[in-house]
Amino acid sequence: MKLFAAAWLGIVCFALSFPAGSAEPRILWEWNTENSSIPAGAELIRQPGEKPFLRVRGPEAPAFPIDGALLKGKMVTVEGVVRGEKLGQEFGDCLKLVPNYRPFDKYRENWGYRPGPPVPREKSGWERHAGSWRIPPYAGDFKLVLADAGKNGLAEYLEIRILEVPAPEPPSPGLNRAPLQKTPKYRGAMAGALKDEEDFRIFAEEFGGNLLRWQFLQGGPAVFQTTERYLAWGRDRIAELKQVLPYCHKYKIKVVIDLHRSPGEMNAINNNLGLWTAERQQAVVLLWREIAAAFKGDSAIYGYDLVNEPIDKVYDVRSDALDWDRFAEKLAREIRAIDPDTPIIVATSYNPRPINLPNIIYSPHFYEPGEYTHQGIRGRAMVGPYPDPSKGWNREWLRLMAEPTRQFQLKYNVPIYVGEFGVIRWAPGGAQWLDDWISIFEEYGWDWSYHAYREWSGWSVEHSDDKTIEQPVGDTARGQVIRKYFRRNQR
Numbered sequence: 195m196k197l198f199a200a201a202w203l204g205i206v207c208f209a210l211s212f213p214a215g216s217a218e219p220r221i222l223w224e225w226n227t228e229n230s231s232i233p234a235g236a237e238l239i240r241q242p243g244e245k246p247f248l249r250v251r252g253p254e255a256p257a258f259p260i261d262g263a264l265l266k267g268k269m270v271t272v273e274g275v276v277r278g279e280k281l282g283q284e285f286g287d288c289l290k291l292v293p294n295y296r297p298f299d300k301y302r303e304n305w306g307y308r309p310g311p312p313v314p315r316e317k318s319g320w321e322r323h324a325g326s327w328r329i330p331p332y333a334g335d336f337k338l339v340l341a342d343a344g345k346n347g348l349a350e351y352l353e354i355r356i357l358e359v360p361a362p363e364p365p366s367p368g369l370n371r372a373p374l375q376k377t378p379k380y381r382g383a384m385a386g387a388l389k390d391e392e393d394f395r396i397f398a399e400e401f402g403g404n405l406l407r408w409q410f411l412q413g414g415p416a417v418f419q420t421t422e423r424y425l426a427w428g429r430d431r432i433a434e435l436k437q438v439l440p441y442c443h444k445y446k447i448k449v450v451i452d453l454h455r456s457p458g459e460m461n462a463i464n465n466n467l468g469l470w471t472a473e474r475q476q477a478v479v480l481l482w483r484e485i486a487a488a489f490k491g492d493s494a495i496y497g498y499d500l501v502n503e504p505i506d507k508v509y510d511v512r513s514d515a516l517d518w519d520r521f522a523e524k525l526a527r528e529i530r531a532i533d534p535d536t537p538i539i540v541a542t543s544y545n546p547r548p549i550n551l552p553n554i555i556y557s558p559h560f561y562e563p564g565e566y567t568h569q570g571i572r573g574r575a576m577v578g579p580y581p582d583p584s585k586g587w588n589r590e591w592l593r594l595m596a597e598p599t600r601q602f603q604l605k606y607n608v609p610i611y612v613g614e615f616g617v618i619r620w621a622p623g624g625a626q627w628l629d630d631w632i633s634i635f636e637e638y639g640w641d642w643s644y645h646a647y648r649e650w651s652g653w654s655v656e657h658s659d660d661k662t663i664e665q666p667v668g669d670t671a672r673g674q675v676i677r678k679y680f681r682r683n684q685r
Contacts, residue, residue, distance in 0.1 A: 280347030295334030
C-alpha cells in the first residue's frame with residue numbers, strides 16, 4: 195500500500211512527523227539493527243553518514259516473521275521509508291502483510307490483506323510508504339514482505355514499523371435494549387436512477403419490495419476538487435430524492451439514503467478509497483448535516499447510510515484524518531445533533547467495532563465468493579458454478595462467511611441490515627446462490643437489499659443469464675427467488 199505526496203492522497207511521504215498535537219502511536223513491531231535478524235534475500239548496508247538500511251534486489255521478496263498475537267483484533271498501519279530503481283514492477287506492493295494461516299479456514303474472505311495496485315517508478319529518493327490493515331481476532335501469524343524490488347529492480351528500506359491504530363472507546367453497556375427482530379421487516383433492492391413512477395409501482399406491486407437503498411452516486415466527478423463542489427453535487431442528489439419520495443410514500447417503500455460517493459478517489463466497483471484526509475472528511479460532515487436537515491422527520495426514511503464501502507487500506511495513523519471507526523462515530527453525532535430519531539447505518543468489515551451510540555444499524559455487504567459473483571466482469575476469469583463441491587462452496591460455507599457479523603450482533607444486541615449482495619447474471623447457479631444467502635438473512639432476522647433493481651443490466655434479475663442479451667426478458671430464475679422472499683413483506 196503506497197501513499198505518495200501530492201500524487202495520490204496528499205499525504206506527506208518524506209517526513210515521519212505527526213500532525214500538530216498528535217501523540218506518537220504505539221509501535222507493535224519494528225526492524226532495527228540491534229535486535230532484528232536480516233531476512234533471507236536482503237542484505238544490511240552500512241554507509242558513512244547514513245542510517246543502516248536493507249537492500250533487496252529483484253526477484254527476491256524477503257519477509258520478516260510477525261507474531262500474530264501482536265496484531266490480532268487490532269487495526270495497524272505498516273510504515274517504511276523506501277528508495278530504489280525500477281520499483282513496484284510486476285510483483286506488486288512493498289511492505290505487505292501476508293497471513294501465514296489460511297484466511298478461508300476462518301469466516302469471511304479476507305479482502306483486508308489485498309494490497310492496492312503498485313505505482314511503478316524508474317527511480318526514487320527516500321519516500322515514506324504506509325498502509326493499514328484490520329486484523330481479525332482469529333488471525334494467526336504473518337509475514338511482512340519486502341516486495342517492491344519486483345522482477346529486476348533494487349529497493350532499499352529503513353524505518354520499518356507496524357503501528358497500532360488506537361481502538362475507539364468501548365461501548366457503553368445497554369446501548370440497545372430492544373430485542374432483536376426474529377424475522378426481516380424490510381426486503382428490497384439498491385437503486386439510484388429511477389425517475390418514473392412506474393418503476394416504483396412495479397417494484398412494490400409486482401415484485402413486492404418494500405425497501406430501496408437509494409444511492410447518492412450519479413452525476414458527479416469521482417475525484418475530490420473542492421468542498422463547495424462536493425456540497426453542490428450533494429445538493430443535487432438531495433433534490434433528486436425529494437422528487438421521487440412521493441412515489442415511495444404512495445407505494446409504502448422505505449428508503450435508505452446511501453452516500454455512495456465520498457469526496458475522493460473511487461475504484462472501478464465504487465469502493466471509496468480517498469476519504470482519508472481531514473479536508474475530505476469535513477466535506478462529508480457538512481453534506482450529512484444538510485441531508486439530515488432535509489429529511490428529518492420523513493416517515494419514508496429507513497436510515498442514513500453514512501458512507502458506502504469505506505476502504506481504509508490507505509488510511510495512515512500518522513495522517514490528519516480519522517480512521518473509519520472514529521469518523522463514523524463523529525458523523526453519527528453530527529447527524530444526531532440535527533435528527534435525533536432516524537436510524538444511522540454504519541458499514542462494517544469482517545472485524546466490526548460498535549459505535550458508542552444507540553439506534554445504530556450495522557451493515558455488511560456479502561458477495562462471497564467474490565471470484566464467483568464477479569466472474570466475467572472487466573476481464574475476470576470465468577470460474578464456473580455455485581454450488582461447487584470441489585471448492586467447498588455451499589450454503590454452510592456462506593453461513594461461515596456471515597458468522598463474524600452474527601457473533602457481533604449477538605454480543606452487542608444490535609440490528610443488522612445487509613445493504614448489498616448480488617451475483618452477476620451470467621454466473622451459473624446464480625438463483626441458488628441468491629436463495630442460499632437470503633435464507634441465511636431470513637434465519638437471522640436481517641433486513642436486506644439485493645444489488646440491484648434497474649441499475650446496470652449485469653446485476654439485473656430481469657435480464658437473461660445469457661451475457662449477450664442486453665434487453666430485459668422479464669421472468670428469470672433469479673427473479674423468482676427475489677419475488678419468493680418479497681412475498682413475505684408485510685404492507
